[in-house]
Amino acid sequence: MVNNFIKLLFFHLLFSCQLSCIAQNKITDIQVGAEQTEKYLSILKGKNIALVVNQTSTIKNTHLADSLKSLGIKIDKVFAPEHGFRGNADAGEHIANGIDKKSGLQVVSLYGKNYKPTAKQLNKIDYVVFDIQDVGARFYTYISTLHYVMEACAENNIPLIILDRPNPNGSYFDGPVLDTNFRSFVGVHPIPIVHGLTMGELAQMINGEKWLKAKKVCNIKIISCLNYTHDAEYQFLIKPSPNLPNNQSIYLYPSLCLFEGVNMASVGRGTDFPFQVYGGIFPNMGSFQFTPKPIIGMDKNPKFKDKTCFGKDLRNEKNPKKFTLEYVLDLYAHKPDTGKFFNNFFDKLAGTDKLRKAIEAGQSEAQIRASWQEDLNKYAEKRKNYLIYK
Secondary structure (H helix, E strand, C coil), X not given: CHHHHHHHHHHXXXXXXXXXXHHCCECCCCECHHHCHHHCHHHHCCCEEEEEECCCCEECCEEHHXXXXXXXXXXXXXXXXXXXXXXXXXXXXXXXXXXXXXXXXEEEECCCCCCCCCCCCCCCCCEEEEECCXXXXXXXXXXXXXXXXXXXXXXXXXXXXXXXXXXXXXXXXEEEECCHHHCECCECCCCEEECXXXXXXXXXXXXXXXXXXXXXXXXXXXXXXXXXXXXXXXXCCCCCCCCCCCHHHHHHHHHHHHHHHECCCECCCCCCCCCCEEEECCHHHCCEEECCCCECCCECCCCCCCCCEEEEECCCCCCCCCCCCHHHHHHHHCCCCCCCCECCHHHHHHCCCHHXXXXXXXXXXXXXXXXXXXXXXXHHXXXXXXXXXX
C-alpha cells in the first residue's frame, strides 16, 4: 500500500510539474538556427562567406564567426549593424569600417556611410549569412538591416542564409501600421509597431509582398528554430543591444521607445535600468526619481545628464508584454504649459503623424486604438501567410 501511494504521489507531482511548465509557456530546449550547424555547414564549405552579425550571434557561448572559422569556413568579411560587431556602440552612433582586433576579420559598417552592402563589398561573395537577435519592434533597426541586406543580395544574385532566432515579443502584434510616407531607417515596412514575426518570417513577408526595390525577390534559406512557438518565453543570455539589459526592458521597449521622440522625456538611459522607467525634469511628472549619468558601453551622453528626473518605475510592472499608450499619455497629461513636447522623430517612430495629432487632440487610448484597428486586421490576415511557427 505504501509503495503504491508513493508511486501515485510521484506521478501526481510529475504531471503537476508538466502542467505548470505548459501553463507558463516556458520552453527550455529551444534550438536557434545557428546551433543547427548540420543544416548549413555543408553549404558553406569551400565558399567565400560574408556574415551579418553582432554580439548576439552565438552558438552557446561561442560567437558564430569563431565557430565557423574553427570549422574551416572561409569568412571574407563581417557586415555590422547599429551598435557594431561587438554591440558596444551608443544608439545612433555611426560605426566605422575596420579590422576586428579579436578575430582579425574585416568589418564593414551598415550603420555609417551606407545601410546597404555595395556591389563592390559583395564582390566574390558566394553566400551571406544573417544571424542577429531581434526584439519584435518595427523601429528596432536590425530588421531594417535585414531588408537592405536582402535587397543587396537580390541585386547581386547572392543567396542569403538566415539563422532564425525567437522573437521575445512574438506572441502578439499591435500598434499603428506604418504609413509609407513616413518610411525611414526606423520604419521600412508597412507593419505595426509590434509585428509578431521572427526574422525568418519577416524575410518571407518582405519577399512575398515584393517590398524590395524594383520588386526583386531575394533567394533565402531559413534555418528555423526548433521547439519554438510564438508563445514561448525565451530568456536572453546576451543583451540584444546596450540599453536592453533584460527581458523586462525588452517587453517594455515597444511602448517606451516612443519617448525617444519626446523632448521632455527620458527612458532611463544613463542608469542601470534603461527602458524600465520614464520621466522628465519636472517634479509633477511622477514620484520616482532617477539621475542619468554617462555609462561607457551604454550611453556616453544621456539625455538630462546629471539632472534629477521625475516619473514612473516600471521594473516591477506585472504585465509588461504589451503595447500601450498609457505611459506617453500619462507624461503628456503632466507636461508643462510651455515648451515643445514632441520632436520630429516621434512621427517616424510611430510611422504616422496621426498618433501625435490624436494625443494633442486629447483622445483616449481607446479612441486612438480604434483608429488603427482596420489596418491591424488586414495585417493579421497577411501575417498568417508567412508564419513558420505556431
